[in-house]
Amino acid sequence: MSQTATPRIVIIGAGIVGANLADELVQLGHDNVLVLEQGPLRLPGGSTSHAPGLVFSSNGSKSMTEFAQYTIEKLSSLIGPDGKGSFQAVGGLEIATTPERMQDLHRRAGWNRSWGVEAHVIDAEECLRQFPMLNPDLVLGGLLTPGDGRALAAQGTQLVIERAQAAGVEFRGGTVVTDIEQSGGRVTAVIAGEERFPADIVVSCAGFWGPNIGKMVGTPIPLLPLGHQFAWTQPVASLAGVNEYPDSTSRPILRYQDRDLYYREWGERIGIGSYAHRPMPIDLDTLRAYRPDEITGDRMPSSLEFTPEDFVTEWEATQELLPELRGTEVERGFNGIFSFTPDGGSLVGESREVDGFFVAEAVWVTHAAGVAKAVAELIALGHSHTDLSGLDLNRFEDALTTPEYVSETSQQNFVEIYDILHPLQPRLSPRDVRLSPFNDRQRELGAFFLETNGWERPHWYEANAALLPELPAEWAAPERDAWAAQFHSPISAVEAWKTRTAVAMYDMTALKRFTVIGPGAGPLLHRLTTSSMLRKPGAVSYTLLLDEAGGITSDITVAILDEQTYQVGANSNIDFAYISREARAQSAADPAQWVTVQETTAGTCCIGLWGPLAREVIAKVSNDDLTDEGLKYFRTKEITVAGLPVTAMRLSYVGELGWELYASADVGHRLWDAIFAAGQEYGLIAAGREAFNSLRLEKGFRSFGTDMTSEHEPEQAGLGFAVKASKTDDFVGKDALAARAAAATKRLRCLTIDDGVSVVLGKEPVRVDGEVAGYVTSAAYGYTVRAPIAYAWLPTGVGTGDSVEIEYFDRVIPATVVDDPLYDPAMERLRG
Numbered sequence: 001m002s003q004t005a006t007p008r009i010v011i012i013g014a015g016i017v018g019a020n021l022a023d024e025l026v027q028l029g030h031d032n033v034l035v036l037e038q039g040p041l042r043l044p045g046g047s048t049s050h051a052p053g054l055v056f057s058s059n060g061s062k063s064m065t066e067f068a069q070y071t072i073e074k075l076s077s078l079i080g081p082d083g084k085g086s087f088q089a090v091g092g093l094e095i096a097t098t099p100e101r102m103q104d105l106h107r108r109a110g111w112n113r114s115w116g117v118e119a120h121v122i123d124a125e126e127c128l129r130q131f132p133m134l135n136p137d138l139v140l141g142g143l144l145t146p147g148d149g150r151a152l153a154a155q156g157t158q159l160v161i162e163r164a165q166a167a168g169v170e171f172r173g174g175t176v177v178t179d180i181e182q183s184g185g186r187v188t189a190v191i192a193g194e195e196r197f198p199a200d201i202v203v204s205c206a207g208f209w210g211p212n213i214g215k216m217v218g219t220p221i222p223l224l225p226l227g228h229q230f231a232w233t234q235p236v237a238s239l240a241g242v243n244e245y246p247d248s249t250s251r252p253i254l255r256y257q258d259r260d261l262y263y264r265e266w267g268e269r270i271g272i273g274s275y276a277h278r279p280m281p282i283d284l285d286t287l288r289a290y291r292p293d294e295i296t297g298d299r300m301p302s303s304l305e306f307t308p309e310d311f312v313t314e315w316e317a318t319q320e321l322l323p324e325l326r327g328t329e330v331e332r333g334f335n336g337i338f339s340f341t342p343d344g345g346s347l348v349g350e351s352r353e354v355d356g357f358f359v360a361e362a363v364w365v366t367h368a369a370g371v372a373k374a375v376a377e378l379i380a381l382g383h384s385h386t387d388l389s390g391l392d393l394n395r396f397e398d399a400l401t402t403p404e405y406v407s408e409t410s411q412q413n414f415v416e417i418y419d420i421l422h423p424l425q426p427r428l429s430p431r432d433v434r435l436s437p438f439n440d441r442q443r444e445l446g447a448f449f450l451e452t453n454g455w456e457r458p459h460w461y462e463a464n465a466a467l468l469p470e471l472p473a474e475w476a477a478p479e480r481d482a483w484a485a486q487f488h489s490p491i492s493a494v495e496a497w498k499t500r501t502a503v504a505m506y507d508m509t510a511l512k513r514f515t516v517i518g519p520g521a522g523p524l525l526h527r528l529t530t531s532s533m534l535r536k537p538g539a540v541s542y543t544l545l546l547d548e549a550g551g552i553t554s555d556i557t558v559a560i561l562d563e564q565t566y567q568v569g570a571n572s573n574i575d576f577a578y579i580s581r582e583a584r585a586q587s588a589a590d591p592a593q594w595v596t597v598q599e600t601t602a603g604t605c606c607i608g609l610w611g612p613l614a615r616e617v618i619a620k621v622s623n624d625d626l627t628d629e630g631l632k633y634f635r636t637k638e639i640t641v642a643g644l645p646v647t648a649m650r651l652s653y654v655g656e657l658g659w660e661l662y663a664s665a666d667v668g669h670r671l672w673d674a675i676f677a678a679g680q681e682y683g684l685i686a687a688g689r690e691a692f693n694s695l696r697l698e699k700g701f702r703s704f705g706t707d708m709t710s711e712h713e714p715e716q717a718g719l720g721f722a723v724k725a726s727k728t729d730d731f732v733g734k735d736a737l738a739a740r741a742a743a744a745t746k747r748l749r750c751l752t753i754d755d756g757v758s759v760v761l762g763k764e765p766v767r768v769d770g771e772v773a774g775y776v777t778s779a780a781y782g783y784t785v786r787a788p789i790a791y792a793w794l795p796t797g798v799g800t801g802d803s804v805e806i807e808y809f810d811r812v813i814p815a816t817v818v819d820d821p822l823y824d825p826a827m828e829r830l831r832g
Helices: 016-027 062-077 099-114 124-130 153-166 207-215 312-321 323-327 365-381 403-415 439-444 462-470 491-501 521-528 573-589 614-621 665-682 689-698 734-743
Strands: 009-012 033-036 092-096 120-123 141-145 149-151 170-172 179-183 186-192 195-198 201-204 224-233 253-256 261-266 269-274 303-305 330-340 347-350 357-361 447-452 455-461 504-507 512-517 540-546 552-562 565-570 596-599 604-610 636-641 644-649 658-664 746-753 765-768 771-782 787-795 803-808 811-818
Touching: 009 016, 016 033, 016 153, 016 357, 016 365, 062 099, 062 149, 062 365, 092 099, 092 124, 099 120, 099 141, 099 765, 099 771, 099 803, 120 124, 124 141, 153 170, 186 201, 201 207, 201 365, 207 330, 207 357, 224 403, 253 312, 261 312, 269 312, 312 323, 330 403, 347 365, 357 365, 439 447, 439 455, 439 665, 455 462, 455 491, 455 689, 462 491, 491 504, 491 689, 504 665, 512 521, 512 573, 521 565, 521 573, 552 573, 552 636, 552 644, 565 573, 573 596, 604 614, 604 665, 614 658, 614 665, 636 665, 644 665, 658 665, 689 771, 689 787, 746 771, 746 803, 765 787, 787 803
Parallel strands: 009 033, 009 201, 033 170, 092 253, 201 357
Antiparallel strands: 092 141, 120 141, 179 186, 186 195, 224 269, 224 330, 253 261, 261 269, 303 330, 347 357, 447 455, 504 604, 512 565, 512 596, 540 552, 552 565, 604 658, 636 644, 644 658, 746 787, 746 811, 765 771, 765 803, 771 787, 803 811
8 A cells, every 4th residue: 555645544642552553554565554642752651651561471361472472572673772672581580479379370381381482480499590689488489481571662662663654654743632533433534633634444552541532432442540559779789780771670570479569670779560559540531631842751641649658568578578678768659550451451453333443452561562463454454363352342241331340340450460360260349230030040049150241140059959969970070179179069060960861941141142134134144154144034053253364253153033133142242243343334335235233132031941851841831843843953933931932942052952042031030930840840950051061062062262263264173064065155254264274283172181080271281292282272071971071272183092281280181182072973962
């Protein structure tokens, strides 16, 4: 694309994210870019200007780890006037002062190895060698990541601005954005006072100012600016002459997570960062505004006055960890502003509400260049090479984007930032945000709830503990270790047993669903999915959404209710946003093929009634024909249950005969009671998510975001059957599938644990021939198959029967590759 007089891509914010985004766009051929910055370009005054520059790769997210690695690579290549890069690879050292933290460091080391990052758990002696100031009586050991270190964020940002400018990108400092114009559901221009900048695409990289930019286009940006303390000590004797520059470091960046503190050498001083203080939310409306000529290294919007009263205990803990500091004082400090979100993740992607408005917010220096590259790919190519589902702006439901919810949850994430959190750890507050109509009945049955996306979801029912004496010995699961036993109950064995041998009902209300309505509904979904959607009413399809590169962006079910009404069972709000945008575009391009997309989750409910006796139960409350001929597998029809209108779909995620029964929320209470009462003579129970997850893994059913993402194509994920060979029409991603499948080097494989008792939880490294070659996705104990199960991405050369090893904390657990599904491979239980 050649330079024109009118910029078409406008980036708001010239910090490390915005500047790198402009640079990445140039590398993809987009030099028609304008970057607007309210501060001076040399020192914008946001988080980039004051960030201490810590880069730790360790992260439970594969994507975030990859972003950190790219940031390290890019900053290292940006050479300053002194001939040195903009990254110091001095290493990262996380220390443990408790046995619990020491164990957690093994888990974090596993994350690194799963994602291909060098990491070593080291003993106390090696910790002291790496950072000699440590108290030898306090430290038990540590996690060393040699490639991590310190980012010179300000230098790197200036260098990348200069490179982008040389390539034709225009940067304007001292330019405050006051509005964003839109027309016909698209952005058209950015307004800065009296100036108007036409734009096809606008990207907000405004950092903690992002919510104000979002308001200009009616798009919630769910982040909260919070103050974060950083201080410097007086000069330390042992550091005299150690570092070449007044702000440089030669030893690893240090994390003391047991006390929510981190440290780095700052020339002859020690810099101290603290998350141990009370949350300090910032009101943007009262934040002092500086003129560009007023901003200095010590005076900027993101640097607030230090509050020493919040640093007292942290300074005491610091002197205990680093005894040499007892002879010094805190020389100066400030409270810097950082962005936090309801789930702690960044906010990336295109607005659901306004086409052409993108965001890259709540991005820390650690991941800045990597996120910028992904957003540039999203804009230029239509997809990112790294999965963005965990960062997608649209992942939050509307109830989770209110200022009150964002404030409370973001503050809690600040408090918990260094806590040891179990993968199933629920938030403590707010709770009971989203409740199904069955909630009071579930409470009466002693449901143990975990929270997901605001929903209260039963994981097991204490009422079923009464059946434990009846549980056949072969169905009982072995005792788990302390970590795997958290948020687990042996009651789940009862619930799995009853599902397989009798009948159980599951609350599926939290499943995201919406309807696609109009004459263009079929053509729209036909174009977006891998299955045929131009079928007769009553058909149900399990199908995939792909990006243009053939990567899986979701798996969904689509039921054709009538010629112009399709019900979509989706994974999240991301699917709703994507299909809504595509529907708007199709309706605008061809009014005769108009489509509307309507959210239905909150107004409806769903019961999964599954098990070999499910048909006997439904016959007690419905006169409709639900035999194999009356409603075949993967078909739907309208029925009545206890006199209530219900949409029945013949499908099952647990691998047993039965139906998903959908009704309006107002009759849900009666629907539950009627089915529950009718099933008592057949041994019906209510069952929870722990049994559900075990059963679905036995059946080999995948979970999007866990087992596969946009980084995987269907065949390698074991989902080639969902790409219908009979579909000759074009669909999104079709052209890329063959080449991508041929280039695949890994496949999702099923493992069984050899010892029959060890249960892993996911993200653990998997060794092949002694070397880490993959990682676990989903895992559970398989009650029916009497073995722990794990799914893992492994090299294509690994075959059935091969032995592998799973790294679990500081243990190595042998496992065997097996064919899946483990249960009912002939599909006899489902098809009838």
